[in-house]
Amino acid sequence: MLSTMQDDQLSLAHLLRHGSTLYADSEVITWTDAGAKRQTYGEVGKRAAQLANALRGLGVTGDQRVGTFMWNNAEHLHAYLAIPAMGAVLHTLNIRLFPEQLVFVVNHAEDHVVIVDGTLVPLFAKQLPEMRTVRHVIVANGDPATLQAPDGVQVHGYDDLLAGQPETFDWPVLDERSAAAMCYTSGTTGDPKGVVYSHRSIWLHSMQVCMTDSMRLDQSDKALVIVPMFHAMSWGMPYAAMMVGTSMIMPDRFLQPEPIAKILAAERPTFAGAVPTIWQGLLQYLEANPQDISHLREVVVGGSAAPPAMMHTFEEKYGVPILHAWGMTETSPLGSVARPPAWATGQQAWEYRYTQGRFPASVRARLIDDNGEEVPWDGDSVGELEVKGPWIAASYYGGQDVDPDKFHDGWLRTGDVGKITPDGFLTLTDRAKDVIKSGGEWISSVDLENHVMSHPAVAEAAVIGVPDEKWDERPLVAVVVREGQQVTAEELREHLKDKVAKWQLPEHWTFIDEVPKTSVGKFDKKRLRSAHAEGKLDISHF
Amino acid sequence: MLSTMQDDQLSLAHLLRHGSTLYADSEVITWTDAGAKRQTYGEVGKRAAQLANALRGLGVTGDQRVGTFMWNNAEHLHAYLAIPAMGAVLHTLNIRLFPEQLVFVVNHAEDHVVIVDGTLVPLFAKQLPEMRTVRHVIVANGDPATLQAPDGVQVHGYDDLLAGQPETFDWPVLDERSAAAMCYTSGTTGDPKGVVYSHRSIWLHSMQVCMTDSMRLDQSDKALVIVPMFHAMSWGMPYAAMMVGTSMIMPDRFLQPEPIAKILAAERPTFAGAVPTIWQGLLQYLEANPQDISHLREVVVGGSAAPPAMMHTFEEKYGVPILHAWGMTETSPLGSVARPPAWATGQQAWEYRYTQGRFPASVRARLIDDNGEEVPWDGDSVGELEVKGPWIAASYYGGQDVDPDKFHDGWLRTGDVGKITPDGFLTLTDRAKDVIKSGGEWISSVDLENHVMSHPAVAEAAVIGVPDEKWDERPLVAVVVREGQQVTAEELREHLKDKVAKWQLPEHWTFIDEVPKTSVGKFDKKRLRSAHAEGKLDISHF
Ligand SMILES: Nc1ncnc2c1ncn2[C@@H]1O[C@H](COP(=O)(O)OP(=O)(O)OP(=O)(O)O)[C@@H](O)[C@H]1O
Ligand SMILES: Nc1ncnc2c1ncn2[C@@H]1O[C@H](COP(=O)(O)OP(=O)(O)OP(=O)(O)O)[C@@H](O)[C@H]1O
Numbered sequence A, B: 001m002l003s004t005m006q007d008d009q010l011s012l013a014h015l016l017r018h019g020s021t022l023y024a025d026s027e028v029i030t031w032t033d034a035g036a037k038r039q040t041y042g043e044v045g046k047r048a049a050q051l052a053n054a055l056r057g058l059g060v061t062g063d064q065r066v067g068t069f070m071w072n073n074a075e076h077l078h079a080y081l082a083i084p085a086m087g088a089v090l091h092t093l094n095i096r097l098f099p100e101q102l103v104f105v106v107n108h109a110e111d112h113v114v115i116v117d118g119t120l121v122p123l124f125a126k127q128l129p130e131m132r133t134v135r136h137v138i139v140a141n142g143d144p145a146t147l148q149a150p151d152g153v154q155v156h157g158y159d160d161l162l163a164g165q166p167e168t169f170d171w172p173v174l175d176e177r178s179a180a181a182m183c184y185t186s187g188t189t190g191d192p193k194g195v196v197y198s199h200r201s202i203w204l205h206s207m208q209v210c211m212t213d214s215m216r217l218d219q220s221d222k223a224l225v226i227v228p229m230f231h232a233m234s235w236g237m238p239y240a241a242m243m244v245g246t247s248m249i250m251p252d253r254f255l256q257p258e259p260i261a262k263i264l265a266a267e268r269p270t271f272a273g274a275v276p277t278i279w280q281g282l283l284q285y286l287e288a289n290p291q292d293i294s295h296l297r298e299v300v301v302g303g304s305a306a307p308p309a310m311m312h313t314f315e316e317k318y319g320v321p322i323l324h325a326w327g328m329t330e331t332s333p334l335g336s337v338a339r340p341p342a343w344a345t346g347q348q349a350w351e352y353r354y355t356q357g358r359f360p361a362s363v364r365a366r367l368i369d370d371n372g373e374e375v376p377w378d379g380d381s382v383g384e385l386e387v388k389g390p391w392i393a394a395s396y397y398g399g400q401d402v403d404p405d406k407f408h409d410g411w412l413r414t415g416d417v418g419k420i421t422p423d424g425f426l427t428l429t430d431r432a433k434d435v436i437k438s439g440g441e442w443i444s445s446v447d448l449e450n451h452v453m454s455h456p457a458v459a460e461a462a463v464i465g466v467p468d469e470k471w472d473e474r475p476l477v478a479v480v481v482r483e484g485q486q487v488t489a490e491e492l493r494e495h496l497k498d499k500v501a502k503w504q505l506p507e508h509w510t511f512i513d514e515v516p517k518t519s520v521g522k523f524d525k526k527r528l529r530s531a532h533a534e535g536k537l538d539i540s541h542f
């Protein structure tokens, strides 16, 4: 028996109309050389309609892909809304990909048009000749004349192209499972792989972002959206914001600690989201340049593990609670969020907050051991995390077969290894590829990193496994010392003594200037491992 | 192009598993003669599995309907979860329906099994012989021996039936558009009509209830669920609670002001939901029996218009904000929620809060005038409200044709008349059937009622249109005076003078002991109109 409910399709066309009408006064604020540039959601609705009309004029039909090579700014938001709402597919390009990866993803997705920010033209122009399907490039926030395009590619100015276009568009409503947007994984563990989100998955995910068990985005919030819009859809913030009328502050290319501090002071956001390295940088800056940031009611941190020491500093010194969350490009990305159980207080609440978090109802999880068996949620048994749900990938774009390394029986294999408590809190101990196996036992690199980083003289620490004759593998700790501070490997080993089991105490240490980072600011252990393999690291042993 | 997302079905089986595992410690607290009876969601999960096994044992298969004739209590929650999760269809029966309506809906839905609360057995038993499809009656919270069943109907005790059943069940996952639950409208305006909710619609609606623009149900909440579980699915609170781990307090049959006050004192809920009459009654009780109720962070009120005077008393005298909301059985029921825009403060915020509220992204709305034309959202133009969305009815159960009075071009005709501001706030002026047309102009009965009820000596006031030779129709005000107070029609007319246009000032007044109420506690204007037609009201004219 079917229900008598309407067979209504979840659609980003509805989202665009909703946000720009009911929340016409909310704002998207873009940071520029000259300070804040403001645009209301009412205007965003009109610009999105103009962009859709313009793209139609350039021949964009059906589910053609339109790429964006942009910072976080108002124009990028227009693209986020207009492209899926008109029935085309938004392809956010990671501006920090290696050149050959950029060319690979544009060709793989067959992007027809790409919108490029003026300041990124030099970076983009070099690869343009190799992009086989691109017919039009639209330059936003800059001069189109700066772009030398090869034959067969037309260049347009964003504002010129939109000028005079109608401010309404007859947005179609499609099957909700249709492609709306696509994003390639960041390539930490291999070639970028395309994840294609649907209107349905984005709608459901946006609702989740505004739920009490997740980010609680609200119309009274002003969210500083630091996570790049090309990285896992900016963690869903732009779409969720349109759903409930949250104003957004877009930092454009001003992502260094100093301009971020300036934006915080000028706009006093109530919410923000970024990877740990951004916040570590800001903390260091604030130490030298104190500033009140308690207007932030909460900051969501994910993408890699939020070091507990950093969480404490934020909360205890600056009055800003950090909300730790886990996700992947393949999970839209919201996978789990560390809101402690209501009854937990004090250190117990902290212990919950350190974890990667609890799963929302729409995400199901299981842990699978090396034999392919499910292990229990006992807070102890470790396995590879697999997840299932309406905003989780079932395959990669254009994959001939569903890769059994990545998908298993309808579930996504996350490549993350960890444990889950009976009440559903996930603790990741490692990436499957980063796991250190010493004498048959696992050592968590994440755990060691967090403990080393809790030392006041340490700015950053990354742990990798290195070959060992006796134990197979042993941890090597790469340490970045905080500016103006000093610390020795022996002191750090001493610092760990009451924190980890004796057999886990690392005997290999190296001091480096910076942990190599991926395109989205995560520790790049691949590069650290090759540096070690090539003998480029100066190591002290005990 | 389809997305690469999983084709995952939204399912109440997932909800049951989620709530009873991740929030195993949350509680459902049922009020009884002997005070609170507590059960954790972990236990709820086990009882639901036992119930499903027991129902399977009674021959319930496929999408058979299982009725409930129950108060709000833990056993009703088991039924809410087990019946849809096992693939059958939950049919909540309104215990206050007229006998012939009750028989009508049971036969119409073809209920196979009915679960009945012990205290309701006398009420139910009388109609049982006329229920053609019922084969089993399960008596919960009472003695099955008190029920004399006709031949062919077996009677079971709830606890006996569950005892020894396995505490797990292999919950199936169905097409998300499958029927999960059904509810007949309360019959204020005609025969009850069946609305059939799907797994999908309930899932989406539950997410919405936990969103910041709606009720914000959270794991830290303890919700007093006064709205009957047989009335528009208790406004979605039970399912939403399982989604985020909110504890629930179920008042069972203790719905009078005194026991409600007792429950408030004993359990200190943070949230509650009920129709205005319940709260009016409580307010009167609290005046004589003061008690702190500021533990309520918020109270949601809907089903009929929340009188502004009542909202002020709650907030200013008791520190409890009332959240006004609009909905229908046909809308699952969440339609709109009156959270003011973030920028509004003081009286401006109040003006927004008096309205029926703003639509969430999943609900689209339009106003249609007498000529079938859409009227603008200008805060002024009046029309019949039509709505569309994934948790809104497209038809009634078993209707041969889609009734054009109720559905229009894929939209639900709500039968409610009102206006919408440019920022999407709905103000209802009337039900289409209650509209008063005086000299070609509309007078809002709701508006007049609110103004009369703002007089301190008035407990309740209902306004109906009565025939008038000169003006076609004029308003008649039926007033219930507050206990121990006195007021004349002349004084009330005086009180209205600076509040409504002169031509709207009513000249017909009557004083009554009580406004007649429907089965769910709404003003029953049908009965008031017949009382007037039969000359049973004592009217003063000016
Ligand atoms: N809170 C967190 N704690 C620890 N690790 C996290 C957290 N959040 C995300 N991660 C890591 O980030 C991964 C997802 O990142 P993303 O999708 O951005 O690309 P990537 O996995 O880094 O790159 P690629 O998949 O291309 O190699 C997760 O699988 C997990 O390993
Ligand atoms: N906040 C509110 N303000 C005014 N009226 C409301 C409000 N909320 C609900 N209503 C009224 O209640 C109606 C929905 O009620 P419900 O579905 O419980 O059954 P009913 O309409 O009273 O009965 P029936 O449809 O069987 O005649 C709405 O159509 C509206 O008229």
Ligand SMILES: [Mg+2]
Pocket: A185, A189, A328, A415
């Ligand atoms: Mg990955």
Ligand SMILES: [Mg+2]
Pocket: B185, B189, B328, B415
């Ligand atoms: Mg109705």
